[in-house]
Amino acid sequence: MNYLDDVDLKQLRIFDAVVKCGGFTAAQEMLNINCSTISKAISELERRLDVTLCKRGRGGFELTEQGEMLYQLNFKLFDAIGDYVNAVGSIGKTAPRTFRIAVVDNTMTDPHSHFLHGLQQLQREEPNLNIDLQILASDDTPLSLLSGTLDIAVALVYRNISGLRVCHLYNEEVVPYVAAQHEVLWRQSALSLEDIAELRLTTYTHQDPGALLGADDNRRFFFCPQIEGVLILALTGNHVAMLPKFYAQRWVDSGHLKAINVDGLCIDSPISAMCKVNGPNQDLIDRFIDIMCNEAILKSAG
Secondary structure, X not given: OOOOOHHHHHHHHHHHHHHHHOOHHHHHXXXXXXXXXXXXXXXXXXXXXXXXXXXXXXXXXXXXXXXXXXXXXXXXXXXXXXXXXXXXXXXXXXOOEEEEEEEOOOOXXXXXXXXXXXXXXXXXXXXXXXXXXXXXXXXXXXXXXXXXXXXXXXXXXXXXOOOEEEEEEEEEEEEEEEEOOOHHHHHOOOEOHHHHOOOEEEEOOOOOHHHXXXXXXXXXXXXXXXXXXXXXXXXXXXXXXXXXXXXXXXXXXOOOEEEOOEOXXXXXXXXXEEEEOOOOOHHHHHHHHHHHHHHHHHHHHO
8 A cells, every 4th residue: 555545544444443343243333334335345455455454254353463553553544634634624714714515416406405505605604615515425424524524414314323413404205116117016006015026126225125125025125325326227127216206206207207105115214414523614514504404494484
């Protein structure tokens, strides 16, 4: 590893979380990603360093000597990153400030989202503010926040994440859709999970498939981190796609998709603002969240 890039930092953060939690399974909740993604990141980091960092298997999780050395070095690296971010924040009172924001894709057309209004109002109040805006998948945002490369993220959050403050904003109503090829399904007013057993259930959310289908349901389940990917699979005609109502509406209006009523198959996906506990730019973060929440209250009252 002759140099560090964003991928390396992400893998180091994952490794750090796994050690702190004492294993891959326990780290899932802290990182908001699944075991296979964690395992892939650790394996890639081991390949980059050409060492074995930990032992995992039936005997449990255990660091190797090289893994312990890397874990100790991580303290120095992350402390240095934190010191740098704080130092930059300290000069923000006299120099132009940069507010680093991430938002999950395809939220702008959701009538419940007041993200755009929040940005507009914040820039009116802070004319010298630079906005660094990124579109990220929900599973990428916790690590970016914890590593100090983001100030705030608006994304899908299903659980509390250690080290992050989470503020719920609103829910996306997510229901199943099928493509126009499925004439029989289109004509039925109510369906069961057995009626769609031949189709692959696909979603962009981090909802546990067992929570949707039941623990004994072994059908194929597909996950795409972006809504656009779920839509594409739906339009192939081979998938039942879990999509937000606001996003699917244009495809319903054009006759390409139809919402189907499947008993028990409906999700309220929580969209929340996340930020690092005691991170930089807390005044901007608090104000941005307040604007979005107050706008939501005004709209509901109107």
